[in-house]
Amino acid sequence: MALRMSTLFLRTLREDPADAELPGHRLLVRAGYVRRAAPGIYTWLPLGLRVLEKVKGIVREEMDAIGDQEIAFPSLLPKEPYEATNRWTEYGDNLFRLTDRKGAEMLLGPTHEEMFTLAVKDLYTSYKDLPLSLYQMLPKYRDEARPRAGVLRGREFIMKDAYSFDVDEAGLEAAYQRHRDAYVRIFDRLGFEYVAVHADSGAMGGSASEEFLAVMESGEDTFVRDDSGYAANVEAVRMPVQELPADEAARAALEEGVPAAHVEDTPDTPTIETLVASANADHPRADGREWTAADTLKNVVVMLVHPDGTREPLAIGLPGDREVDAKRLEAQVSPAEVEPFEAADFERYPALAKGYIGPGVLGEESTTGIRYLLDPLVTPGSTWVTGADEHGKHVFDLVYGRDFTADGTIHAATIHEGDPSPTGQGTLRLARGVEMGHIFQLGTKYAEALGLKVLDENGKLVTVHMGSYGIGVTRAVGVVAETHHDEIGLVWPRELSPVDLHVVATGKDAGVLEKAEELTTALEAQGVSVLLDDRPKVSPGVKFKDAELVGVPTILVVGRGLADGLVEIKDRATGESRQVAVDEAVAEVVAEIRGRA
Amino acid sequence: MALRMSTLFLRTLREDPADAELPGHRLLVRAGYVRRAAPGIYTWLPLGLRVLEKVKGIVREEMDAIGDQEIAFPSLLPKEPYEATNRWTEYGDNLFRLTDRKGAEMLLGPTHEEMFTLAVKDLYTSYKDLPLSLYQMLPKYRDEARPRAGVLRGREFIMKDAYSFDVDEAGLEAAYQRHRDAYVRIFDRLGFEYVAVHADSGAMGGSASEEFLAVMESGEDTFVRDDSGYAANVEAVRMPVQELPADEAARAALEEGVPAAHVEDTPDTPTIETLVASANADHPRADGREWTAADTLKNVVVMLVHPDGTREPLAIGLPGDREVDAKRLEAQVSPAEVEPFEAADFERYPALAKGYIGPGVLGEESTTGIRYLLDPLVTPGSTWVTGADEHGKHVFDLVYGRDFTADGTIHAATIHEGDPSPTGQGTLRLARGVEMGHIFQLGTKYAEALGLKVLDENGKLVTVHMGSYGIGVTRAVGVVAETHHDEIGLVWPRELSPVDLHVVATGKDAGVLEKAEELTTALEAQGVSVLLDDRPKVSPGVKFKDAELVGVPTILVVGRGLADGLVEIKDRATGESRQVAVDEAVAEVVAEIRGRA
Known part of the structure; x- marks a missing residue:
C-alpha cells in the first residue's frame, strides 16, 4: 500500500528547528522523520520509523x-x-x-x-x-x-x-x-x-x-591515521615512551652542554603566551633563536574524583604548545572522573603558585605529595623553561632527568597534525568521526x-x-542524515530510503492523478514501495520542494508532459531528470532502482 | 536458515519453575520461551521472541x-x-x-x-x-x-x-x-x-x-453474559435502579402490611451467619419461613482515599447474602482508592457499632455524616433485618423508604449466577477472562x-x-500459552508457532541426520520454517519430550523407518502420527501445514 502525502502523518517545515545544531538533524526534523519529545529523547514519525526499520x-x-x-x-x-x-x-x-x-x-x-x-x-x-x-x-x-x-x-x-x-x-x-x-x-x-x-x-x-567511526567533520571523536593504515582514537594513541636511563653515567650524559638551571624574574607571566613574550624580551637565548611555547613546560593540576568519592590531585607536565586532551586524560584515569582544580583547592596547597607551578613542588616525594606524571613528549634530557613556584619567576635550562623527575608517564597531550606516527611510519593526520x-x-x-x-x-x-x-x-x-544531504534536503542511499520511489502528481488535470495512481499500482506490483504525492490543492512547486526535502533517491513526476505521453524520472542526488514514455515508465523506474546491470 | 537444537540458546527444564502459578506460564519457562529477569519483568529467549514477533x-x-x-x-x-x-x-x-x-x-x-x-x-x-x-x-x-x-x-x-x-x-x-x-x-x-x-x-x-476478554478459567476479570448476546465486565453491569417514590401517598403505600420496625436482642451476632442463626432461633418469622442472609441488610464501611490524599468514609448497604465486589466498587469511586476501615477509624466514630451498624447512624444528615449509598438490590419498600447500632441488637421489619433512606445508589454488590440480566432478557451467567x-x-x-x-x-x-x-x-x-497446551507441553496455533515444523532426527545412523538435513533444506525452499533437532548424543525419548514441550504443531520424525523409505508426520495437538514415503514427505508436510483445501 502506497504511502500518500494526502494522509501521511507528516508536515514538512520550511524553518529550521531551534534546537538542531547539525544540518542532517535539522533536515530530519524539517522533513518529518523525527520530533523531539524531551532533551535527547525523540519520537520517530512514520518516515523515520521506516528508515530505522531498514x-x-x-x-x-x-x-x-x-x-x-x-x-x-x-x-x-x-x-x-x-x-x-x-x-x-x-x-x-x-x-x-x-x-x-x-x-x-x-x-x-x-x-x-x-x-x-x-x-x-x-x-x-x-x-x-x-x-x-x-x-x-x-x-x-x-x-x-x-x-x-x-x-x-x-x-x-x-x-x-x-x-x-x-x-x-x-x-x-x-x-x-x-x-x-x-x-x-x-x-x-x-x-x-x-x-x-x-x-x-x-x-x-x-x-x-x-x-x-563514521568519518564526519562534525563528529565528536577525534582520531588519527597514518599512511600505513594505522588508525586510532586519540584516547588509544600511545606515543613511544623513552625511559630515563637507570644508570648514573647515562644520566650524567643528559647534563652535557646545558647550563645549570637558573631562576629568572618573569613578572606577570601566568600564561604560556606572556611567558614566551617575557622570555624573548628579557632573557634572550644565547643562540639567538626565539623562545616558543614548545620550549616551556606546562604543569597542569586537575582533581580526580574516584568512584568511591575520594578526591586526589594530579599534576601533568607537558610542552607549553599542547593542551591536556580531556578524552585522552579521562581514558587514562578512568574510572576516576576529572574535575578542575579550584581556587579552594589551591588554598589547601599554598606551595602551588598558580601560573608558576614547577616540578619542584610536584611528585609523591615532594612537599605537596601531589602525583606528577609527564607526557612522553617530555623526553629524557630535554631542556625547559618552567615555573619556579613563586609568582613572577620561572626556571630556565631545567633538564628532565638532571634537574627533575616525575612519578610516571601519562599520554595526555593533544596530538597535532604531523606528529610522528607511533607505528614509526610517517606522520599522523587528524580527522573527526562519530562512534x-x-x-x-x-x-x-x-x-x-x-x-x-x-x-x-x-x-x-x-x-x-x-x-x-x-x-x-x-x-x-x-x-546517514549528516553525511547524505545537500542544501535543499536529505538524499537517502537506496537501501535506507523510507520508500523506493516518490511519485509526484502535478497539475489539476484529473487524468494526471489517475495515471499517477495507475503507475503506482503497477510499480507496487513489481515490489517497488511508493510515496505518492496525491495532494489535490498543493502547487507543483511545493510538491517538488517537499520531495527534495524528504530525499527519496528517485522521483517520478507525472504532470503536464502526460499530454505528450511523457513522464519524468528525476535523480534526487544529481538533480538530473529525463523524460520517458509513459508506457515505459514502470520498466525504466524499476531499472533505475534495481540497477541496470 | 533452520534453527538447530544443537546450537539454539535453549535448555528445556523438566522441573516447574518455583514462581509460576499458571500452567501456560510454567510451560513457557520450561520450554525456554521466556525467563524472569525481575518480578513482573521477563526476558524473551529465541523461541519466545519468534512467537512475540508473530x-x-x-x-x-x-x-x-x-x-x-x-x-x-x-x-x-x-x-x-x-x-x-x-x-x-x-x-x-x-x-x-x-x-x-x-x-x-x-x-x-x-x-x-x-x-x-x-x-x-x-x-x-x-x-x-x-x-x-x-x-x-x-x-x-x-x-x-x-x-x-x-x-x-x-x-x-x-x-x-x-x-x-x-x-x-x-x-x-x-x-x-x-x-x-x-x-x-x-x-x-x-x-x-x-x-x-x-x-x-x-x-x-x-x-x-x-x-x-480472552475467556479463561484463570482470568482475573469476571464478566457476565446473558442469552441475548449481552456481555459486560462486572464493573460495567448496571442493575435497574428503582427510585423511591417522590410523593407522600406512594411512600405511604410502602408501609402496608409490614409491622413497625422493632429492635430485638441478638446477642453475639456480629456476622451475617450468626445473625441468621440467632434470628431463626429467637425471632422466628410469623409466616414460618426461615430467615436467610438475603433478608438481612449489611452495611459495610470503607475508607476512600482521594487523589489529593484526603480520606473519606463511605457506607454501602447491600443484602447480606452478597459481598461488596471490589472491582465494581473501585470502578465507581475511581479515581479515589479504597482502603479498609480500620480499628483506629472506628475509634473516631464511636456511633458505629462494629458488626451492628444500621442505617440510623449513616447518611450525610446523620450524626456521623458518613455518606451512605445503597446497592439497587435494596429496592423501595423492601423489608430488612439490620444492625441497631448497639452491640447485640438488631432491628427487624425495617422498610426502605419508610424507616430509612440513603444518599444515593452504588452498584457494588457481587453479581450472582442467575441474577436477572439488566437487558431484561433472561439471567446472567458468570465467566472469567483476561483483558x-x-x-x-x-x-x-x-x-x-x-x-x-x-x-x-x-x-x-x-x-x-x-x-x-x-x-x-x-x-x-x-x-495463547494458557489456552493452548496439554499436560506435556505447549500446542501452538499454526499462525503463532515459532516455526512451522519441528524435525526430529533419531538414531545413530549417519544417514538419518543427512536425510533430515536434506528434507529440512527442501522444506525451507518451499517457505517452511524449521527447527531441526540435530543433537548427536541425545536419546530419541528426550528429543520427543522436548518436541512435545516446545509445541510446534507439526513434527516430522526421521528415524528408524528410513530403512524402509518411511518418515513419520506427527500432529502435536492430537498426538496422531502417520507414516509417509520419504519421497513424498515434503509435499505431505507442506499440505499439512498449509491445509489441503
Missing part, C-alpha cells in the same frame, strides 16, 4: 548470517547484577536509576553485559554448549550530560548489542573476528565513510578493542564478576571468555 | 489495513504532559517515576495518550488534516502491585496502542467501529476464545468502551486538557475527538 533489517540480517541469536532483555533491570560488576556506581550520573513501589532499586539498562552473562550462566554448564553468540536490538538509556545533535547522541536510543561466549581465548578471538567481518559488511551497506580505529587503552596496535560501533574482547571480566563458568573437557570449571559488540542503530540514521 | 506481525497487518500509521514514541517521558492531564498523580504507585541528572522529573510511559495528543497538536491545524489514526507497538511500564502469571501481567510489557483523531463525534464513532472490526480480525487470528464486553462505567449498553484489548471513545478529554483544537469548515476552533485502542501484545503470548 537499518535494523540490515543489522539483523548480518548478525543472523554469522549465527548470532536474537533475544530480548527488558530495559527495566534489577540493581543487583550491576552492583556485582560495580557498574551501578561506576556509571555515575549517566545511569537512570529508579525505585519501585516496594522500594527495590532498579535501573534503565545502559548496556546489558550483566544480563547476558547471567542468562548464559542460567542455561549453560558445559564447554560443549559453547561457542554461543547472542544479541538484542532494543532501547538503551544513558543520562548523557550533553545530549547532542538529535538522534546522534540521545538519552534513549536503540543499540544492537551482541555478546560472544567461548571457552577460551582462541575462541574469543575467532568470535571477535567473525563479528568484525559482519560489522564491515554492515557499515559497507549503511553507506557512509567509516574507519575502524584501535580503541584499546592498554595494548597499542592490539586487536582487543576497535571502534568503527558507530565498538567491538571489544571483554575477556573474563564479567564472567568472573558474575560467576559464569563451564566445565571443560577435563571436568574442570573454567571461566568463560566474552566479547561484546555494539552498534548504534538510531545513531546510524543520524549519521 | 503476534506483532498480525497486529501490525490489521492496523495497517485500516490505514493506521505506525510511529514510535520514547518510553522515557517528560512529566509535564502527564501533569496537564493529572495522570502524573492519578496513576499513583503504578507509575514508574524517576529524576534525571538535572533534576527533571520523568516517567516510564504507562500509555501514551498525552504524547499522541501533543504530536497531533504539533503538526495539524485543520479539519482537512483529519481523520487520522496512529499507533505504536512498544514497551509500556506499570508498577503493578501484584505482577502475575509471567507475561500475563508484567511490569514491562508490550502494548499496541492506537489513537484516532476526528473532527466530530460521528467521525469518532466511525473510527471506533473501524478499530473494533480490526480487533475482531486480530483476535480471530490469535486463535483463543474471546468475548467483547461492555466496559463503560457510565452508559449501559452504549458503545463508548468495550473490552476484549486482551480495550477500545474506548475518549471524546475530548485529552484534547481538552492539552489544547488539541483544529479549525473547522467555518474557521472556528473545535476540540478534536479522540478514541484509544489498546492490545496487550506480550500478554497475548501468555494467553
Whole structure:
C-alpha cells in the first residue's frame, strides 16, 4: 500500500528547528522523520520509523548470517547484577536509576553485559554448549550530560548489542573476528565513510578493542591515521615512551652542554603566551633563536574524583604548545572522573603558585605529595623553561632527568597534525568521526564478576571468555542524515530510503492523478514501495520542494508532459531528470532502482 | 536458515519453575520461551521472541489495513504532559517515576495518550488534516502491585496502542467501529476464545468502551453474559435502579402490611451467619419461613482515599447474602482508592457499632455524616433485618423508604449466577477472562486538557475527538500459552508457532541426520520454517519430550523407518502420527501445514 502525502502523518517545515545544531538533524526534523519529545529523547514519525526499520533489517540480517541469536532483555533491570560488576556506581550520573513501589532499586539498562552473562550462566554448564553468540536490538538509556545533535547522541536510543561466549581465548578471538567481518559488511551497506580505529587503552596496535567511526567533520571523536593504515582514537594513541636511563653515567650524559638551571624574574607571566613574550624580551637565548611555547613546560593540576568519592590531585607536565586532551586524560584515569582544580583547592596547597607551578613542588616525594606524571613528549634530557613556584619567576635550562623527575608517564597531550606516527611510519593526520560501533574482547571480566563458568573437557570449571559488540542503530540514521544531504534536503542511499520511489502528481488535470495512481499500482506490483504525492490543492512547486526535502533517491513526476505521453524520472542526488514514455515508465523506474546491470 | 537444537540458546527444564502459578506460564519457562529477569519483568529467549514477533506481525497487518500509521514514541517521558492531564498523580504507585541528572522529573510511559495528543497538536491545524489514526507497538511500564502469571501481567510489557483523531463525534464513532472490526480480525487470528464486553462505567449498553476478554478459567476479570448476546465486565453491569417514590401517598403505600420496625436482642451476632442463626432461633418469622442472609441488610464501611490524599468514609448497604465486589466498587469511586476501615477509624466514630451498624447512624444528615449509598438490590419498600447500632441488637421489619433512606445508589454488590440480566432478557451467567484489548471513545478529554483544537469548515476552533485502542501484545503470548497446551507441553496455533515444523532426527545412523538435513533444506525452499533437532548424543525419548514441550504443531520424525523409505508426520495437538514415503514427505508436510483445501 502506497504511502500518500494526502494522509501521511507528516508536515514538512520550511524553518529550521531551534534546537538542531547539525544540518542532517535539522533536515530530519524539517522533513518529518523525527520530533523531539524531551532533551535527547525523540519520537520517530512514520518516515523515520521506516528508515530505522531498514537499518535494523540490515543489522539483523548480518548478525543472523554469522549465527548470532536474537533475544530480548527488558530495559527495566534489577540493581543487583550491576552492583556485582560495580557498574551501578561506576556509571555515575549517566545511569537512570529508579525505585519501585516496594522500594527495590532498579535501573534503565545502559548496556546489558550483566544480563547476558547471567542468562548464559542460567542455561549453560558445559564447554560443549559453547561457542554461543547472542544479541538484542532494543532501547538503551544513558543520562548523557550533553545530549547532542538529535538522534546522534540521545538519552534513549536503540543499540544492537551482541555478546560472544567461548571457552577460551582462541575462541574469543575467532568470535571477535567473525563479528568484525559482519560489522564491515554492515557499515559497507549503511553507506557512509567509516574507519575502524584501535580503541584499546592498554595494548597499542592490539586487536582487543576497535571502534568503527563514521568519518564526519562534525563528529565528536577525534582520531588519527597514518599512511600505513594505522588508525586510532586519540584516547588509544600511545606515543613511544623513552625511559630515563637507570644508570648514573647515562644520566650524567643528559647534563652535557646545558647550563645549570637558573631562576629568572618573569613578572606577570601566568600564561604560556606572556611567558614566551617575557622570555624573548628579557632573557634572550644565547643562540639567538626565539623562545616558543614548545620550549616551556606546562604543569597542569586537575582533581580526580574516584568512584568511591575520594578526591586526589594530579599534576601533568607537558610542552607549553599542547593542551591536556580531556578524552585522552579521562581514558587514562578512568574510572576516576576529572574535575578542575579550584581556587579552594589551591588554598589547601599554598606551595602551588598558580601560573608558576614547577616540578619542584610536584611528585609523591615532594612537599605537596601531589602525583606528577609527564607526557612522553617530555623526553629524557630535554631542556625547559618552567615555573619556579613563586609568582613572577620561572626556571630556565631545567633538564628532565638532571634537574627533575616525575612519578610516571601519562599520554595526555593533544596530538597535532604531523606528529610522528607511533607505528614509526610517517606522520599522523587528524580527522573527526562519530562512534558507530565498538567491538571489544571483554575477556573474563564479567564472567568472573558474575560467576559464569563451564566445565571443560577435563571436568574442570573454567571461566568463560566474552566479547561484546555494539552498534548504534538510531545513531546510524543520524549519521546517514549528516553525511547524505545537500542544501535543499536529505538524499537517502537506496537501501535506507523510507520508500523506493516518490511519485509526484502535478497539475489539476484529473487524468494526471489517475495515471499517477495507475503507475503506482503497477510499480507496487513489481515490489517497488511508493510515496505518492496525491495532494489535490498543493502547487507543483511545493510538491517538488517537499520531495527534495524528504530525499527519496528517485522521483517520478507525472504532470503536464502526460499530454505528450511523457513522464519524468528525476535523480534526487544529481538533480538530473529525463523524460520517458509513459508506457515505459514502470520498466525504466524499476531499472533505475534495481540497477541496470 | 533452520534453527538447530544443537546450537539454539535453549535448555528445556523438566522441573516447574518455583514462581509460576499458571500452567501456560510454567510451560513457557520450561520450554525456554521466556525467563524472569525481575518480578513482573521477563526476558524473551529465541523461541519466545519468534512467537512475540508473530503476534506483532498480525497486529501490525490489521492496523495497517485500516490505514493506521505506525510511529514510535520514547518510553522515557517528560512529566509535564502527564501533569496537564493529572495522570502524573492519578496513576499513583503504578507509575514508574524517576529524576534525571538535572533534576527533571520523568516517567516510564504507562500509555501514551498525552504524547499522541501533543504530536497531533504539533503538526495539524485543520479539519482537512483529519481523520487520522496512529499507533505504536512498544514497551509500556506499570508498577503493578501484584505482577502475575509471567507475561500475563508484567511490569514491562508490550502494548499496541492506537489513537484516532476526528473532527466530530460521528467521525469518532466511525473510527471506533473501524478499530473494533480490526480487533475482531486480530483476535480471530490469535486463535483463543474471546468475548467483547461492555466496559463503560457510565452508559449501559452504549458503545463508548468495550473490552476484549480472552475467556479463561484463570482470568482475573469476571464478566457476565446473558442469552441475548449481552456481555459486560462486572464493573460495567448496571442493575435497574428503582427510585423511591417522590410523593407522600406512594411512600405511604410502602408501609402496608409490614409491622413497625422493632429492635430485638441478638446477642453475639456480629456476622451475617450468626445473625441468621440467632434470628431463626429467637425471632422466628410469623409466616414460618426461615430467615436467610438475603433478608438481612449489611452495611459495610470503607475508607476512600482521594487523589489529593484526603480520606473519606463511605457506607454501602447491600443484602447480606452478597459481598461488596471490589472491582465494581473501585470502578465507581475511581479515581479515589479504597482502603479498609480500620480499628483506629472506628475509634473516631464511636456511633458505629462494629458488626451492628444500621442505617440510623449513616447518611450525610446523620450524626456521623458518613455518606451512605445503597446497592439497587435494596429496592423501595423492601423489608430488612439490620444492625441497631448497639452491640447485640438488631432491628427487624425495617422498610426502605419508610424507616430509612440513603444518599444515593452504588452498584457494588457481587453479581450472582442467575441474577436477572439488566437487558431484561433472561439471567446472567458468570465467566472469567483476561483483558486482551480495550477500545474506548475518549471524546475530548485529552484534547481538552492539552489544547488539541483544529479549525473547522467555518474557521472556528473545535476540540478534536479522540478514541484509544489498546492490545496487550506480550500478554497475548501468555494467553495463547494458557489456552493452548496439554499436560506435556505447549500446542501452538499454526499462525503463532515459532516455526512451522519441528524435525526430529533419531538414531545413530549417519544417514538419518543427512536425510533430515536434506528434507529440512527442501522444506525451507518451499517457505517452511524449521527447527531441526540435530543433537548427536541425545536419546530419541528426550528429543520427543522436548518436541512435545516446545509445541510446534507439526513434527516430522526421521528415524528408524528410513530403512524402509518411511518418515513419520506427527500432529502435536492430537498426538496422531502417520507414516509417509520419504519421497513424498515434503509435499505431505507442506499440505499439512498449509491445509489441503
